[in-house]
Amino acid sequence: MTAPVSVGYIGGFGxxxxxxxxxxxGSLRGLCALGELVHLWERGLRDNQRCGCGxxxxxxxxxRDIGDRAFGGWSEVDVAEVLALKAAVDRNRFVPxxxxxxxxxxxxxxxxxxxxxxxxxxxAAAAMTGATVVLDSSKHVSLAACLRWNxxxxxxxxxxxxxxxxxxYSWGKQVRRPEISDRVQYMPQYSAPQVAGTWLAxxxxxxxxxxxxxxxxLVRYEDFAAGPRATLRRITSYLDLPGDTVPPGPxxxxxxxxxxxxxxxxxxxxxxxxxxxxxxxxxxALPPSRRRLVAAVTWPLRRHYxxxx
Numbered sequence: 001m002t003a004p005v006s007v008g009y010i011g012g013f014g015x016x017x018x019x020x021x022x023x024x025x026g027s028l029r030g031l032c033a034l035g036e037l038v039h040l041w042e043r044g045l046r047d048n049q050r051c052g053c054g055x056x057x058x059x060x061x062x063x064r065d066i067g068d069r070a071f072g073g074w075s076e077v078d079v080a081e082v083l084a085l086k087a088a089v090d091r092n093r094f095v096p097x098x099x100x101x102x103x104x105x106x107x108x109x110x111x112x113x114x115x116x117x118x119x120x121x122x123x124a125a126a127a128m129t130g131a132t133v134v135l136d137s138s139k140h141v142s143l144a145a146c147l148r149w150n151x152x153x154x155x156x157x158x159x160x161x162x163x164x165x166x167x168x169y170s171w172g173k174q175v176r177r178p179e180i181s182d183r184v185q186y187m188p189q190y191s192a193p194q195v196a197g198t199w200l201a202x203x204x205x206x207x208x209x210x211x212x213x214x215x216x217x218l219v220r221y222e223d224f225a226a227g228p229r230a231t232l233r234r235i236t237s238y239l240d241l242p243g244d245t246v247p248p249g250p251x252x253x254x255x256x257x258x259x260x261x262x263x264x265x266x267x268x269x270x271x272x273x274x275x276x277x278x279x280x281x282x283x284x285a286l287p288p289s290r291r292r293l294v295a296a297v298t299w300p301l302r303r304h305y306x307x308x309x
Contacts, residue, residue, distance in 0.1 A: 004151065004152050005119060005153060006154045006240075007154065008031070008136070009138070010136070011141060012160040012161055012202065012203065013139070014167075014171070015162070016160045018264075018265075021160060022135055022137040022264070023261070024276075025236075027259075028236065028241075028246060028247075030242070031131055031134075031239075032126065032135065033135040033261055034121070034122075034137075034260070034261060035136075035259075035260075035262040036136075036261070036263040037118060037121065037136045037138050037263075040262045040263070041079055041086070042079075043263050044057040044063065044262050044263070050178070050180075051261070052259040052261035053258055053260055057262070058074075060260060066121060066124045070121050071120060085110055088114075089107060089114055089142075089146055090142045090146055092141065092202075092205065095141060095145050095209075098148075099208055099212050112149070114146060116152075118136070118143075118147065118153075119150060119152045119153060132241060133156075144214070145209055148209070156238065156239055157206070157210065157217065159216050160220075161221065162221035163222065164195070164196060164199045164200075164298040164302060165286055165295060166279070166280065167195055168286065169285060170279075171194075172189055172190070172192065174189060175266065176266070178269055192294050193293065193297070196294040196298050199298055200301060203301050207301075215238075220306070225277060225278040229246055229254070230251070252277065253273055253275050254273070255272070255273050255274075295309075
């Protein structure tokens with residue numbers, strides 16, 4: 001029998017520092033960062049957007065080798081079928097169903113078929129790179145809820161949170177998507193009330209996944225920015241990696257190696273040493289009325305995560 005593949009699943013609401021966390025972890029020995037795999041089918045296979053290495057998806061040798069090893073070539077994957085499976089099981093509205101004690105028989109085949117696609121990619125990446133743990137920073141709670149049903153996955157959640165007003169400010173900024181090279185396109189923007197409701201909903205669902213028994217390590221963005229190497233050591237210990245996985249060095253200076261992340265924040269195209277610092281521009285840039293609104297809507301979980309009133 002083949003042992004389950006170890007997956008560190010980075011989850012949470014967007015603009016919480018998950019991309020930087022994944023890239024710094026993926027630059028460590030024994031870890032392989034794949035990016036937001038939930039978007040591979042559309043952004044990679046269908047739209048041929050750029051990999052973290054800078055090459056279009058279908059020109060990237062890493063992903064070509066993954067496709068060959070996992071499926072006998074990407075041409076063997078029916079994108080329309082995968083997206084139909086995704087629509088049938090991988091949606092936030094299905095999370096209550098996916099968190100039941102027993103998965104309804106009508107969904108068992110679709111969930112297994114859908115998650116087996118991810119397992120094939122995880123196994124191929126681990127075999128090719130020699131990684132002990134594969135990192136998937138899809139963030140979506142619905143995919144995590146699906147993966148918990150696949151016995152071939154040793155799923156470890158790394159739940160990343162950031163104080164909600166900071167997240168609201170970040171989603172309000174205009175950010176270009178550099179992975180799209182043939183035209184100018186920006187990442188979506190959301191209002192402060194939209195972000196407040198979604199932040200509360202997403203993090204509440206991750207709390208529910210953890211309550212159902214899926215291992216979960218909570219990582220606050222602010223703690224990571226204040227002590228990045230200490231946070232990385234805490235995560236690698238949680239993932240059962242050796243104590244020397246995080247090499248010694250300046251606490252706030254971390255290397256970013258060339259990666260093959262399939263989707264994510266524009267930061268994934270950065271390489272070299274980066275200095276990690278707290279981005280708290282929202283404290284002066286976000287209007288006080290918006291800060292108070294977001295804090296009020298999200299106060300139950302803000303308090304639970306240790307954020308001040």
